[in-house]
Amino acid sequence: MFNAIGKYFRAIWYLMTFRVNKASETLRMNPGVISANYDRIIAEKKARLNQYKDAVSAMIAQEESKKAKLKQLTAEIEKLEKLRAGAAAKAKKIVEKYQGNAEAVKSDPDYIKCQAAYKDFTSTLAEKQQRAQELEEDLKQLVANVNGHKTQIQSLMRDLEKLKEEKHDAVAEVLSATEEKQIADIVTGLSNDRTSEELRELRELRQKASASARISRELAGLDTKRAEEEFIEYATASEADDEFDALIGLTKQESEQPMPTDDTRIPEA
Numbered sequence: 001m002f003n004a005i006g007k008y009f010r011a012i013w014y015l016m017t018f019r020v021n022k023a024s025e026t027l028r029m030n031p032g033v034i035s036a037n038y039d040r041i042i043a044e045k046k047a048r049l050n051q052y053k054d055a056v057s058a059m060i061a062q063e064e065s066k067k068a069k070l071k072q073l074t075a076e077i078e079k080l081e082k083l084r085a086g087a088a089a090k091a092k093k094i095v096e097k098y099q100g101n102a103e104a105v106k107s108d109p110d111y112i113k114c115q116a117a118y119k120d121f122t123s124t125l126a127e128k129q130q131r132a133q134e135l136e137e138d139l140k141q142l143v144a145n146v147n148g149h150k151t152q153i154q155s156l157m158r159d160l161e162k163l164k165e166e167k168h169d170a171v172a173e174v175l176s177a178t179e180e181k182q183i184a185d186i187v188t189g190l191s192n193d194r195t196s197e198e199l200r201e202l203r204e205l206r207q208k209a210s211a212s213a214r215i216s217r218e219l220a221g222l223d224t225k226r227a228e229e230e231f232i233e234y235a236t237a238s239e240a241d242d243e244f245d246a247l248i249g250l251t252k253q254e255s256e257q258p259m260p261t262d263d264t265r266i267p268e269a
Contacts, residue, residue, distance in 0.1 A: 031171045031175050034170055034171055034174055035167060035171050038163070038167035038171075042160065042163055045156075045159075046160060049153070049156050049157065049160065052149070052152075055149075056150065056153060059142065059145065059149065060146055062142065063139065063142045063143060063146060066135055066138055066139050066142065067139065069135060070132060070136065073128055073131060073132040074132060076128055077125060077128050077129055080121050080124055080128065081125065083121050084117075084118055084122055084125060087114045087115075087121060088114075090110070091111055091114040091115060094108050094110055094111045094114065095111075
């Protein structure tokens with residue numbers, strides 16, 4: 001018994017699910033719903049595309065920042081190279097001053113200062129050169145990524161425009177298919193569409209209105225009056241024709257023609 005009850009409720013559930021799914025499918029096939037769904041999808045894709053653009057814009061800003069840093073580093077490297085070369089040149093002058101006496105040169109305060117500056121410039125230069133090399137590598141990768149994303153954005157924008165066109169095609173196709181189905185259903189007698197019935201009712205109303213107007217005219221004597229008016233118009237036209245015939249002498253010629261004589265007599269009884 002419980003098994004039977006379970007089957008019964010499952011059958012009801014399946015029936016309700018089928019009806020809901022069928023109603024949902026019918027609703028989704030509505031042209032207005034299709035258009036709205038396309039608009040929603042287009043809006044979502046456009047929003048994601050704008051987010052994508054913002055991310056790429058941030059990458060471009062980062063690229064510009066790295067370029068500025070690299071430019072600054074390059075200027076600092078050039079300055080450090082000049083400073084280091086200046087320290088070496090000054091130390092060389094000190095060596096010349098002491099004619100190659102190593103002890104005297106190394107004990108000279110200016111030489112010691114030049115030597116320390118040269119070492120400092122060299123270490124700092126190496127760090128900045130390393131940093132500049134890293135920035136150059138980052139920039140190469142960043143530029144390649146940005147270019148790739150730009151190409152992808154252009155492709156997505158084209159897809160978005162195609163989707164807008166597809167929306168109109170889809171709505172038009174559904175409308176056309178719906179009309180074709182209704183016509184086919186009408187032919188086969190399967191249609192529940194009220195359009196044909198409404199057209200039939202409108203045509204019947206038109207016929208009834210026309211018949212009612214005709215009856216009203218007849219009851220009011222309008223048809224008789226209209227016939228009399230037509231007779232008067234014909235009479236007027238006929239008088240005008242007779243007057244014209246008389247004017248050109250056609251009537252006189254006809255009156256002057258001799259009347260035919262009839263010699264046939266009735267025999268006397």
